[in-house]
Amino acid sequence: MMYDLFMKLKFLLIEDNARVQEILKKNCEESFAAEVVSFTLASEALSTFTAQNDFNLVICRNRIGEENTASILINHIFDLKLAALMVVIGDFENPFKKYATVSERLRIEEVNRTILKQMGLKKEDFKFLKLPDYVGYSIQYFYNMQNAPCDIFIKLSKKEGDEYVKRLHVDENFNREDLEKYTKLGVSEFFVLKEDCDKFLNAMLLQSVKQIKEVKGEEKVAVLENTFVISQNIMTSVGITPQAKILADQTITAIVDQVSQSDQLGKLLKKILDNNLSFSYRRSYLNSLLIATILPKLDWVSGEQLQNILLKMTMVSYFHDIYLEEETFLRVMNQEDFKKLEKRLVGVEKELILNHAHRAASLLQNYPKLPTGVDMIVKQHHGVTNGVGFPEVYSSSLTPLSILFIVVEEYAHQILISDENLDLDKINDHMLKKFSLPSYRKIAEVLASLSKKPKKSP
Ligand SMILES: [Fe+2]
Numbered sequence: 001m002m003y004d005l006f007m008k009l010k011f012l013l014i015e016d017n018a019r020v021q022e023i024l025k026k027n028c029e030e031s032f033a034a035e036v037v038s039f040t041l042a043s044e045a046l047s048t049f050t051a052q053n054d055f056n057l058v059i060c061r062n063r064i065g066e067e068n069t070a071s072i073l074i075n076h077i078f079d080l081k082l083a084a085l086m087v088v089i090g091d092f093e094n095p096f097k098k099y100a101t102v103s104e105r106l107r108i109e110e111v112n113r114t115i116l117k118q119m120g121l122k123k124e125d126f127k128f129l130k131l132p133d134y135v136g137y138s139i140q141y142f143y144n145m146q147n148a149p150c151d152i153f154i155k156l157s158k159k160e161g162d163e164y165v166k167r168l169h170v171d172e173n174f175n176r177e178d179l180e181k182y183t184k185l186g187v188s189e190f191f192v193l194k195e196d197c198d199k200f201l202n203a204m205l206l207q208s209v210k211q212i213k214e215v216k217g218e219e220k221v222a223v224l225e226n227t228f229v230i231s232q233n234i235m236t237s238v239g240i241t242p243q244a245k246i247l248a249d250q251t252i253t254a255i256v257d258q259v260s261q262s263d264q265l266g267k268l269l270k271k272i273l274d275n276n277l278s279f280s281y282r283r284s285y286l287n288s289l290l291i292a293t294i295l296p297k298l299d300w301v302s303g304e305q306l307q308n309i310l311l312k313m314t315m316v317s318y319f320h321d322i323y324l325e326e327e328t329f330l331r332v333m334n335q336e337d338f339k340k341l342e343k344r345l346v347g348v349e350k351e352l353i354l355n356h357a358h359r360a361a362s363l364l365q366n367y368p369k370l371p372t373g374v375d376m377i378v379k380q381h382h383g384v385t386n387g388v389g390f391p392e393v394y395s396s397s398l399t400p401l402s403i404l405f406i407v408v409e410e411y412a413h414q415i416l417i418s419d420e421n422l423d424l425d426k427i428n429d430h431m432l433k434k435f436s437l438p439s440y441r442k443i444a445e446v447l448a449s450l451s452k453k454p455k456k457s458p
């Protein structure tokens, strides 16, 4: 098959998960300068697929929910004698060999390699194509910045195509209120010129790190939420880039610093309980805060060793749920929660929840200078040694630090889901009932002792 690459390639994308759809779409637009038409089910795409017979490629799941997505599409190609080729995500078998498969783990690199191979093209073929000139960044990337390192644009979607309008000039200052004005208008992304991306990300990094250092007291909790979200976002979408690593390390060190100041416990706790920061961040932060509070009481270690363990556990807390972006997924803490939610989930979502611990641990294998054991605790953070699914019962064969994390996170989780009805006695009862093995129970007891009122002296 020969393609005239001066004509735009046209891809049909079928993907039900909105975030994955967005990532795949953006990737195909950027890597192949393709026009991408997307749908969430094959059944919804068929009329377009019939009316427009110039698609070069179809990218789809093997199945979406009850639908045999790939079969429907390949039959359609066969029946209408269409030229389109297919890339199927997940296992798929069909006698009509016009498809290639990629693994369900969805690595963009593998997807792109397969697309090129399937279409008989080479990476170099796209050197001459005009790639999109602007790259979008969520408005959240700008929250810790005050100065534009390059020109910043907003996108106006028009019938004739997108139009980019400059909103901030290079070196112009702005503040949080300026940004909120845009959010109110429904703007969720700003754009920078492709050649300015590095400059922008480096400036974002420098200005964010400066904020982390300069903002003091409990106000820092909000600054750290921002860098927590951004660094995680970069890592789950493009991997552990040098910028993402610096930002993550700075965020983690700053959290360790804050939670180590025992006189701040009340203030920090109040900030975490009573605010509108993300659930993911609040729970991670609370895990660290609780671990910092109970570690000295466990008499395991002291001094510098204790600080090292706190750093290690804060890293675990930062990374363990990095792939779960939705709060409903973060609220799944055991087999029972999973069963309750399962009916409302599609295949990829189930797979994501069941494998999130394992995936996070794999991501960490590429993290430079990772303290020993962090990846293993991340893998075991729900109590299963291989990091897949949830355990029937807890096992005492896990390492003490994994056990510490499991018990503390259950406690933090119970606190956060109580909202206004926080009743620590009730939570302590729940904890002591849930954790009967001595190694787990010991930690639950220390946590319970935090809320016991001191006995009055006679
Ligand atoms: Fe978690």
Ligand SMILES: [Fe+2]
Pocket (backbone or CB within 6 Å): 320, 321, 356, 357, 381, 382
């Ligand atoms: Fe988890």
